[in-house]
Amino acid sequence: MQRDMKLGLIGIGAMGMAMAKNLRRKEFQVHVRDIRPEAEAEASALGMTASPSPAVLSAQVDFVIVVVVNAQQIDEVLFGVNGFTRVPVRDKCVMLCSTISPEDTVRIAQRLAEHGVATIDAPISGGPSRAEAGTMSMMIAGEDAVLQRYANVLDALSDKQYRISATIGDGAKTKLVNNLLAGINLVAGAEALALGMKIGLDPHKLFDVICASSGHSWIFQDRMARALKDDFEARAFAHILTKDITLATAMADNAKYDTPLGDAALDIFRKTVDNGWAGLDDAAVIKTYLKGTT
Known part of the structure; x- marks a missing residue:
């Protein structure tokens, strides 16, 4: 499994932190961003790198996982003043794991595509314990070539991947x-x-x-x-x-x-x-x- 890929995780609440711990245990380089200093401190103590903003994080990673609460927060961390797209991001990939509407998922993917960024629509389920163990469920929609490119990350995150379709929004x-x-x-x-x-x-x-x-x-x-x-x-x-x-x-x-x-x-x-x-x-x-x- 490829370990030199640098991964970013925005939103390290219960599920996001569990996912980050799983990836770090599997020896991936993990960069994190959260609005709570205590969460970033916990991640740093586990060998992850905390970034001061999504923009700084995006410059350091190849693949970003977003696990925030809602579409409004996704818009902020991706397109806001200090968002992911505020630096060159072409050829990178964002995986949306939050539970949001399919309409918002499509809209966000279209905006990312304007920056040359691929999207994986991949909501998650199972709770923090399964996320940390790498056994959570993932409902995945996205182009086959993109999913294949990041298959090692998906496999590390979950042994219960359900490939819904190639159509963004179907995962949501x-x-x-x-x-x-x-x-x-x-x-x-x-x-x-x-x-x-x-x-x-x-x-x-x-x-x-x-x-x-x-x-x-x-x-x-x-x-x-x-x-x-x-x-x-x-x-x-x-x-x-x-x-x-x-x-x-x-x-x-x-x-x-x-x-x-x-x-x-x-x-x-x-x-x-x-x-x-x-x-x-x-x-x-x-x-x-x-x-x-x-």
């Missing part, structure tokens, strides 16, 4: 469909567990039964295990999945497709955020049920 579409279902499953699981508690069942025993029975889903087991420990420290912020389901239902609206379950799940997520739990783990949707404000 796939991620939104997945996250719509994840949100529905999570809300449904929280609703069921809260019902069991309301009628006097032992929630731990009920949890074990569901995890071994037909009501099981991965996100139920992962998130409700935290909830039962009253552990709502954010691994996946409630406001992030709220944003994702909002994007997914908007995508459905644009396709003139009804998503009644998605709309209901979004309503619960919005109430969770309104209750002041936006910064908690998305397992906090059960708190909305237990509070009785649904």
Whole structure:
């Protein structure tokens, strides 16, 4: 595997930091940029190079991975005053891993193409532990020649790569469909567990039964295990999945497709955020049920 390729990673939150750690462990040269000094300090202590701006980072790397929250932040780090494209970037590549709308993905790719930069549309899923282990899922869209050129990086990041198509935007579409279902499953699981508690069942025993029975889903087991420990420290912020389901239902609206379950799940997520739990783990949707404000 090629190790001399210099990689940049903009946005080292939970997922971005985990990805950076994985790449550094596999002996890639990793440059990072984040607005939080503590995150950059942690990365530097692990042998990565922190850059003062995306523009400085872009001059030092061949391939940039963007893992920020939304399209507005992507625009800022790529095209802003100190953005990636403020220095010569022709023949480089940007991989978009954030969950954003397909329209924004296409728009950003078109702007990058004007600078001679290739784009890989590659949203990610699986959580920080899988990202650090190199076992997260990647939903990848992009030209075959570009994907082949950076295959060593993709292989280092994930052993679960799903090549959706050559059409930029199809990765984003796939991620939104997945996250719509994840949100529905999570809300449904929280609703069921809260019902069991309301009628006097032992929630731990009920949890074990569901995890071994037909009501099981991965996100139920992962998130409700935290909830039962009253552990709502954010691994996946409630406001992030709220944003994702909002994007997914908007995508459905644009396709003139009804998503009644998605709309209901979004309503619960919005109430969770309104209750002041936006910064908690998305397992906090059960708190909305237990509070009785649904």
